[in-house]
Amino acid sequence: MIQSMTGFGKAFMQLPNKKITVEIKSLNSKGLDLNVRTPSIYREMELQIRNTVAQRLERGKIDFSLYVEVTGEETSSKINVSIIKGYINQMREVIPDANETELMKMAIRMPDVLKTEREELDKTEWIRIENVIQEALDNIASFRSDEGLSLEKEFELRISNIEKLMTKAVSFDSERVETVKTRLRSALEELKTNVDENRFEQELIFYLEKYDITEEKVRLGNHLNYFLETMKKKEALGRKLGFITQEIGREVNTMGSKSNHTEMQKLVVQMKDELEKIKEQVLNVL
Known part of the structure; x- marks a missing residue:
């Protein structure tokens, strides 16, 4: 089953004094391009986060963000009372007539008045955060699966269109053979020379074999069926489907170079257009 590399997941959890929110965004990429943003307190768990996300999402340009919103009264920043008192005593020596309010206003503007206490990671809290990460994943x-269903329907439509165009192109095959025969006979008549009919038929068969598209038709049909079969498998399919589209393109191009028929060449151009639409969407497949 196809999964898209494009997706978005979000989950949150309310703790007694803060709200934890996890957001994960994903776009298409050739490999895994993972960017992790977390508050400093959870920085030591970044490697674990990377391993968890990589294991679940496999490929894509992924942005992982963990946000913390303080909702309680506690704060990691504290007023350094002893520093403020020290500043006031020093300024009283310099400005003896200043009142306490003025000294306090000056003191709170001085460096190191606020001290930030580094929080330690709570292991019990982290276990709960891991659950939020899994929920976001x-x-x-x-989201990726839903997008994959849309891609699957798109691929089925495009493959069906190519099959119909191929069938229509093959229907011109007998007309094409007669056109070649007529063209060759007209050329010989213009030369006004006698022709050995047996030799003419032999040369005509050799000439037509160069333009025979039977093998291309068979291989193209097999590649189209293989594409549809591969879509139903469970593993990551993006690269494999990309390789199959290359093989489809090779057969379509060969069919076009051999066609030697205006209407058939028009159909080949339409087949190429359908294939390009498949290639564009295959880049989004996991």
């Missing part, structure tokens, strides 16, 4: 996986 579940949400983005669901």
